[in-house]
Amino acid sequence: MSSDPWGRVDETGTVYVRTADGEQVVGSWQAGSPEEALAYFERKYEGLVVEIGLLEKRVKTTDLSAKDAQVAIDHIREQVDAHHAVGDLVALRVRLDKLVETVETRREERKQQRAKQSDEARGAKEALVVEAEELAQSDQWRSAGERLRALVDTWKGLPRLDRKSDDELWHRFSHARSAFSKRRKAHFASLDAQREDARKAKEKLVAEAEGLSASTDWGPTAARYRELMTDWKSAGRAQREHEDDLWNRFRGAQDVFFAARSSVFAERDAEQTENLKLKEELAAEAEKLLPITDLKAARAAFRSINERWEAIGHVPRDSRPKVEGRIHTVERALQESEDTEWRRTNPEARARAEGLTGQLQAAVDKLGGQIETARAQGNNARADKLQKELDGRQALLDQALKAVQEFGG
Structure with missing residues (x-):
């Protein structure tokens, strides 16, 4: 007979393992010595020890599901309970019981983690829905459209909720996108209609401008061109493919007219240059009235200067503001003196x-x-x-x- 602290082999070759409930038959060994029998069943025990150790490591260090872990535990427990190994089977059961506790703890942790992730995903999706509904009212068509597309990508990257909640939130999200798209489509349809109206209006302006380009009625025609320019600006923009062509024709017609007018006016430059010289002399004469000390005499002198000024005629356009500004300065001084006198005596x-x-x-x-x-x-x-x-x-x-x-x- 052969034995060790956890088992023995009797004279008939029967192998026993010692447990808290007494000896349990492990099996029968007839192929060799009792020592070989114990060694064989001790190796089976060591195999169970290794298997439990590996399972403990998988539970602690991998994402092994609680269900799969429990199946593995039950499988090992069946082998331990069958008493087909020699060793401290009670210790193996204790380790298996602790492993069950660990699995349950992990199961609860994962449940809580999933609940937390679900809450976070719900919050994130609700925030996306709120932002999408705000964007649905925006008139910033480009930036709002780009942002809505980015929100869709963000939504796709979030975990799904329970079907009812996920469907409800997605319905609101999708509705907001549809509402924005509908408003944007209506806006651009209206814009297209406005641009078509602008094109038709500008074609009429171009036709009139081209008809006036050969006119020699300089004053009224120039005034009409100014009115046409005002109408052009108020007509709005036509479609891009028409706007530049219409503008080039409109501007070209004006250029033809004003070039012809400039040629005629060039002949008047000499006369106007002489007129400028005379008006500068009158302006200098008027400036000598300042400061005004004798209002009555100054008023009479200025009236004489003004009569001669009006009789002279036009001066070059680019010189007009400066020379007229000089005479207007004296005129304002006279007016201020008259106003002061009136206030003083009223x-x-x-x-x-x-x-x-x-x-x-x-x-x-x-x-x-x-x-x-x-x-x-x-x-x-x-x-x-x-x-x-x-x-x-x-x-x-x-x-x-x-x-x-x-x-x-």
């Missing part, structure tokens, strides 16, 4: 100015008190608003006071 205007000053001063005083009250109550927003109103009233008061001073001057 009792009714003085009374109105004084009355306005009193009203404005009362309003300024009232606002100042309201601001102090608001500040004391801690209502700075109201105080700031009242301060802006006070600043405006104060500016009006300063102007009114200046007017009263002028009356008293």
Whole structure:
């Protein structure tokens, strides 16, 4: 007979394993010595130890499903319970029981993780739906369209929810995209119609412009061209393939007319240059009236200068603003002197100015008190608003006071 701490072989070749419930028959061994029998069943035990160890590692380090892990555990447990190995079978059962606990823990963790991922996916999809519904109302057709396409890609990368929730959210998401597409289609259809209307309107303008290009009625025709340009700008843009061609024809017709007019006007340049010289002399004569000390004499002198000015005729267009600006400066000075004299001698205007000053001063005083009250109550927003109103009233008061001073001057 041969034995070790966990098993023995009797004289008949029967192999036993020792357990907490007593000895259990492992099997019968007739092929060799008792030592070989124990060694064989001990190797079977070691095989179970290795198999459990590998399963423990898979459970801890891989994504082995709880279902598959439990099937593997049950398979090993059947071998342990069959007592076909010699060794500490109780220890193997303990390890298997712990492994079951580990699998259940992992099962619960994965369940919670899936629930968390589902909640996160739900939140993400709800956010996508909300953004899509906001974009559905946008008029930024290009950027909103690109963003909606990006949202679709993001949606595809998210996990699916339960069918009911996923279908409901997708319905809202899809509806928002459809609503945007419908609005965009309607917008561009309307835009196409507007551009077609613009094309027809501009074709009429081009036809008229081309008909006027040979006109020698310089003034009225130039004025009509200006009106046509205004109509052109207000007509809107035609389709891209028509706009440039229509513009080139429209502008070309004007160029023909204005080139012809320029040729005729060139003959007048010499006369206008002489006119400019004469008007510059009159402007210098008028500037000598400044500053105005004798309003009556200055007015008479300027009237004489103005009569001679009107008799001279046109000057070159590019010189007109400067020389006319000089004479207008003297004219404004005369007007200001006349206005000052009138205000100085107008009792009714003085009374109105004084009355306005009193009203404005009362309003300024009232606002100042309201601001102090608001500040004391801690209502700075109201105080700031009242301060802006006070600043405006104060500016009006300063102007009114200046007017009263002028009356008293």
